[in-house]
Each structure stands twice: as structure tokens, then as C-alpha cells.
Amino acid sequence: MLFHNFFLNQWYKKANFIWVFIPISLLNYIVFYTRIFLYKFKILNQKKLPVKTLVIGNLIIGGSGKTQLVLYLAKMFTKQNIKVGIILRGYKGKLKGNKEVHQNSDVNIVGDEPLMLKQSLNIPVFVGKSRYQSGIMMLNKYKNIDLIISDDGLQHYNLHFDHKILINDQRFVTNHLILPVGPFREPYSRLNKTGAMVINNADNLKADYINFLLSKKVVNLKTNIKKNIKELNNINLSIGIGNPERLITALKKICSFDFQIYEDHHMFSKKDFDRNRNYLITQKDAVKCNQFNNKNIWVLQSQVKLCSNFEKKLLYKVLNG
Numbered sequence: 001m002l003f004h005n006f007f008l009n010q011w012y013k014k015a016n017f018i019w020v021f022i023p024i025s026l027l028n029y030i031v032f033y034t035r036i037f038l039y040k041f042k043i044l045n046q047k048k049l050p051v052k053t054l055v056i057g058n059l060i061i062g063g064s065g066k067t068q069l070v071l072y073l074a075k076m077f078t079k080q081n082i083k084v085g086i087i088l089r090g091y092k093g094k095l096k097g098n099k100e101v102h103q104n105s106d107v108n109i110v111g112d113e114p115l116m117l118k119q120s121l122n123i124p125v126f127v128g129k130s131r132y133q134s135g136i137m138m139l140n141k142y143k144n145i146d147l148i149i150s151d152d153g154l155q156h157y158n159l160h161f162d163h164k165i166l167i168n169d170q171r172f173v174t175n176h177l178i179l180p181v182g183p184f185r186e187p188y189s190r191l192n193k194t195g196a197m198v199i200n201n202a203d204n205l206k207a208d209y210i211n212f213l214l215s216k217k218v219v220n221l222k223t224n225i226k227k228n229i230k231e232l233n234n235i236n237l238s239i240g241i242g243n244p245e246r247l248i249t250a251l252k253k254i255c256s257f258d259f260q261i262y263e264d265h266h267m268f269s270k271k272d273f274d275r276n277r278n279y280l281i282t283q284k285d286a287v288k289c290n291q292f293n294n295k296n297i298w299v300l301q302s303q304v305k306l307c308s309n310f311e312k313k314l315l316y317k318v319l320n321g
Contacts, residue, residue: 057153
């Protein structure tokens with residue numbers, strides 16, 4: 001956790017000691033451009049699934065809203081009578097191969113984001129290191145799939161994607177270098193070279209934006225009772241997400257609270273909620289806490305606000321591309 005916090009502080013607050021990792025970042029640049037070269041000249045070949053594919057990705061590491069956008073878009077396409085399936089890695093899950101995610105899957109095996117998507121949407125969700133293999137397994141079982149959405153995977157060059165969305169997260173960074181010196185997965189110069197539709201995750205934009213609106217209503221994890229956050233007292237925000245600052249800032253506009261921040265995808269235990277307090281958690285974290293017999297855990301609710309023009313452009317591309 002200390003190691004994790006060190007890098008977050010260096011990337012988003014003050015870069016000083018991080019420069020000792022320059023040799024590793026230089027090596028990552030060499031690896032990245034070597035891969036680009038090998039795929040460009042077909043020394044390495046991309047695989048292609050026999051249905052339309054869409055990937056949601058980003059350049060900056062962690063917490064840009066990819067899974068929430070996948071959730072929103074899956075509902076949007078379903079309303080257009082498009083049969084959707086989802087593939088993803090299942091980060092921090094213990095799965096070795098590829099498998100389907102079910103409503104009662106073990107979160108420790110498949111990961112928190114795949115289980116949340118399955119329980120929220122109840123459409124085919126497959127998880128595994130090989131997105132291509134996950135897609136093939138899905139199509140072998142579900143013959144009517146029209147579109148496969150990949151949650152993350154913009155840097156997964158092994159699989160060809162017909163459509164791409166890159167979330168441009170405009171949070172403050174101390175530098176634009178790639179890991180580990182900077183928080184970028186690939187060079188920042190690639191922002192407009194990925195062939196992706198770029199959507200901006202930032203406030204006060206008039207075009208091509210995505211916003212995440214925090215509801216004042218929370219749902220009790222044990223009883224499903226809904227309450228206004230202001231009805232609660234002695235509140236502690238307990239979250240394990242990639243970009244906690246944005247949520248903390250939004251919640252401060254609604255109520256007063258203390259907070260405990262864990263690393264992204266933290267596997268919660270009963271001890272994390274053993275004080276006599278009202279705990280607020282995210283929907284992603286909730287799938288890891290369902291087994292706890294605790295009536296003091298409340299799940300935050302959020303909504304995605306997507307630029308209508310961007311939505312129309314995307315629908316046109318997918319329906320006609």
C-alpha cells in the first residue's frame with residue numbers, strides 16, 4: 001500500500017524521487033514502439049472476431065470511468081435491439097484461463113468489475129487474459145451476439161477492434177511519461193493516433209464529454225432500503241477505486257464524512273467495517289461485501305451523463321460501420 005501511494009503521490013502531486021525509475025520507463029518505450037512496429041508490418045498478426053467489436057480504453061492508469069461507460073453503452077445498445085456481450089481481463093481475479101461470469105460467481109476468481117457488470121446487466125460477460133479466447137467462447141455459446149464490448153484493452157494489440165473509444169482523463173499529472181515514471185500506459189503523443197473516438201472525462205465541457213453524477217440517495221447493502229445521505233451520521237467513506245479524489249470531491253458537496261482509501265480492487269474483509277459507523281462504498285466494491293452481515297454499509301449510486309452528439313456519432317458508426 002505504501003508503494004502504491006508513493007507512485008500516486010509522484011504522478012498526481014509532486015514528482016521528485018520518481019526520476020530514479022527513468023531507465024525502466026525508457027525500456028517500456030522501446031518495448032511499446034517495438035510492438036507497434038511488429039504489428040504494423042504484420043510480423044505479428046491481429047486476430048479478429050466474427051462480430052462487431054468495440055473497446056473502451058484510456059492512456060492514463062486507473063479510475064477514468066471505463067467500466068461505468070461500458071455499463072451505460074451496453075444498456076444503450078440493448079435499447080437499439082443490439083445483442084451485446086462483454087469481455088474483460090478481470091484484474092486481480094485469480095482465474096488462470098477464460099470463463100463465463102455468472103450472477104453468483106466468486107469475486108475472488110473473476111474479479112470485481114466483471115461481477116458488477118454481470119449483476120447489473122445480466123448479459124453475457126466473459127473474463128480472461130486472452131480477450132480473443134473470451135470472445136470465441138462467448139460466440140460458441142451465445143449465437144445471437146451482435147456486438148462485443150471490451151472493458152479496457154486499447155493496448156491489447158493481439159485483437160482487432162472495429163470501433164474504439166478513448167477516455168481522455170484530464171486530471172492533473174506531474175508529467176506525461178509512461179510507467180513507472182509517469183501514469184501513462186503508452187506515450188501521450190498517441191492520444192490522437194489511436195484511431196479511436198476520443199471522449200473527455202472533465203467538467204465544464206460542451207462537446208464530446210462524459211460526466212459521472214453522484215446521487216444523494218444510497219442503498220443499504222443488507223436491506224436494500226434507500227435513504228438520502230443527509231439522513232446518515234457518523235459517516236466513513238471506504239473505497240478501493242483508481243481515482244478516489246474525484247469521488248471525495250463530489251461527496252464533500254453533499255455531506256461531511258471521514259474516509260479510508262484502499263488501493264484499487266481492494267478485497268474487503270469484515271474488519272474493514274468493524275466500527276460503529278455508517279460506511280459508504282461504491283457499486284464496484286459492493287460485490288465484494290455482499291456476504292457481510294452488516295446493516296451499516298451503504299452503496300453510493302452514480303449516473304453517467306454522456307454527450308448526446310457523441311452518443312449519436314457512436315450509434316451511427318456501430319450500426320453502419
